[in-house]
Amino acid sequence: MSRDARWLWWGSAGLVxxxxxxxxxxxxxxxxxxxAVGVVLVVAQAGALRWVLRRPxxxxxxxxxxxVAVWALxxxxxxxxxxxxxxxxxxxxxATRPRRVSVVALAGMCAVAPLGFVSGGPGVVxxxxxxxxxxxxxxQWRRAxxxxxxxxxxRAVAEERARIARExxxxxxxxxSVMVIQAGAADDVFSDRPEQARQALRAIDTAGRSALDELRxxxxxxRPADEEDPVAGERVPRPGLARLDELADTVRAAGMxxxxxxxxxxxxxxxxxxxxxxxxxxxxxxTNALRHAxxxxxxxxxxxxxxxxxxxxxxxxxxTPPARTARAGAGRGLVGMKERAxxxxxxxxxxxxxGGGFAVEAELPMxxxx
Numbered sequence: 001m002s003r004d005a006r007w008l009w010w011g012s013a014g015l016v017x018x019x020x021x022x023x024x025x026x027x028x029x030x031x032x033x034x035x036a037v038g039v040v041l042v043v044a045q046a047g048a049l050r051w052v053l054r055r056p057x058x059x060x061x062x063x064x065x066x067x068v069a070v071w072a073l074x075x076x077x078x079x080x081x082x083x084x085x086x087x088x089x090x091x092x093x094x095a096t097r098p099r100r101v102s103v104v105a106l107a108g109m110c111a112v113a114p115l116g117f118v119s120g121g122p123g124v125v126x127x128x129x130x131x132x133x134x135x136x137x138x139x140q141w142r143r144a145x146x147x148x149x150x151x152x153x154x155r156a157v158a159e160e161r162a163r164i165a166r167e168x169x170x171x172x173x174x175x176x177s178v179m180v181i182q183a184g185a186a187d188d189v190f191s192d193r194p195e196q197a198r199q200a201l202r203a204i205d206t207a208g209r210s211a212l213d214e215l216r217x218x219x220x221x222x223r224p225a226d227e228e229d230p231v232a233g234e235r236v237p238r239p240g241l242a243r244l245d246e247l248a249d250t251v252r253a254a255g256m257x258x259x260x261x262x263x264x265x266x267x268x269x270x271x272x273x274x275x276x277x278x279x280x281x282x283x284x285x286x287t288n289a290l291r292h293a294x295x296x297x298x299x300x301x302x303x304x305x306x307x308x309x310x311x312x313x314x315x316x317x318x319x320t321p322p323a324r325t326a327r328a329g330a331g332r333g334l335v336g337m338k339e340r341a342x343x344x345x346x347x348x349x350x351x352x353x354x355g356g357g358f359a360v361e362a363e364l365p366m367x368x369x370x
Contacts, residue, residue, distance in 0.1 A: 005053050012088045013046035020045070020070070020077070020084050027076040034073050041066045041073075045085035052092050060089035060105055064112060071115070079116045079124060080131045083109070087135040094139025095146070106136045166280070166336040175211035177290050179204045181254040203253035240275035241265060241303060244282060248301065251286050257298040258286075264305035266366075274364050277340040278303070278312050281348070284333045285314035285360040293318030293358060309346075310366050315359035337362065 021042045028035035048062040063086030071082035080087075090109055094102040109132045116124030186200035241262070248258040269275060282301055289299045296318025304311050334350050337360065341348040346364035353359035 008053065008092075009050045012049045012052065012085070015088070016046045016049065016085045017042065020081055023077045023081055024070060024074060027074050031074075038070055038073050041070050049085060049088060052089050053096065056089050056093035056097060057101070057105065060086055060093060060109075063087075063089050064109070068112065068115070075118070078120070078127075079113070080128045083112070083128070083132075087131060090132065091135040091139040091142075094136045095142040096139075099140075099143075102136060102139065106132065109136075162339070166340065169333065169336060172211065175207050177287050178207045178250050178254050181290060182207070185255060200253070203250065206253075207250055239279045239283075240272075241270065241278055241282075243279060244301065244303070247279075247283055247286065251290065251299060254290060256290065256296065259298065259300045261301070262303045264307075265303060265310070266305065270310065270366060274310065274344060274366060277344055277346075278310060278362070278364060280340060281312050281337045281360070281362045282314055284337050285312075288333055288360075289314070289316040289318070289358070295319050296357065305366060308366060310364050312362045312364070313359065315353050316357045318357050334360075 021039070024035070024038040024042055028038050031038075045063055045066050048059045048066075052059045064083065067079075067083040067086050071077055071079050086109065090102070090105055093105050110129060113125050113128040113132065116128050182200040182204045186197040186204075189200075190197045244260060244262065248260045251258045270278070282303070286299055286301065289296055293316040296316040298317045300313070300315050302311075302313040337350070338348045341362050341364060344364050346362060348360065348362040350360045351358070
């Protein structure tokens with residue numbers, strides 16, 4: 001039995017024994033065998049509540065039968081009090097079982113209420129009905145609360161999976177694009193210009209090591225706290241705008257000219273979420289330029305800040321075929337960039353640039369609380 005189930009049993013059983021048990025003893029003093037039977041019935045009610053979470057329908061039946069029996073033995077005990085254990089079972093049933101089942105149980109409990117006419121008239125019936133409806137309503141409220149919590153948990157899990165997918169996509173897509181281009185360049189000049197081929201191979205080695213470090217850092221964040229970290233003590237730089245020069249070098253190594261301009265970025269750095277999002281947007285944009293820009297040989301990266309917002313612009317000078325224009329917002333990379341900006345309260349636009357080529361422009365708030 002779980003801790004919550006144990007507390008529920010102890011609390012509900014104590015309530016039944018304290019309220020109903022005391023009433024039976026008070027009105028049954030000197031009643032002889034009836035008092036003994038009444039005490040046994042009350043104890044049976046309290047004992048049955050031990051299984052209220054696992055078998056609420058059966059416990060409800062036991063509560064109704066024993067409650068009516070107690071009330072028949074001692075009419076001075078109110079019908080509402082005699083059915084106290086049944087009301088607890090109805091509340092649990094309403095919270096944990098399908099609504100159609102709890103509605104049937106509610107109707108059955110309401111059908112017992114007219115017995116109150118025998119000892120107290122319409123007032124007793126009304127009180128009994130109100131108590132039954134209240135028990136069912138509390139169960140429905142608890143059911144709705146649990147449903148909201150489950151929905152929030154599912155949404156949080158989905159968002160976290162999407163975030164991990166974006167991180168892995170950004171790391172792998174950029175690195176593999178650079179490595180493929182470098183490998184092709186090395187193969188083209190391997191015989192005629194061996195030094196250039198070696199430079200391309202060194203760039204492949206650097207890109208691969210950087211990707212492994214970032215993936216290791218990402219996976220370390222999701223390792224259980226009690227699991228040993230095989231690379232503990234290593235310091236891997238966190239991706240951020242401080243690594244834009246390194247990003248530009250990898251693109252230059254692939255044979256494309258990179259013009260990088262940073263202005264107004266605070267020396268103390270940005271909030272972690274903004275810093276990471278800005279870097280990932282720039283990384284994905286230059287990766288798209290490497291992979292998709294037709295005839296492009298230059299990429300311009302600009303990062304400017306005005307104290308309230310930071311603007312990231314990445315534009316290439318290639319030709320923009322109709323196919324790329326039509327799919328400007330359809331690729332996973334562009335969707336991921338837009339989602340990163342949206343989650344921080346920013347915006348992102350991607351499409352053909354006015355002077356030719358393709359441009360990605362993002363604006364992010366600088367004061368986001370990460």
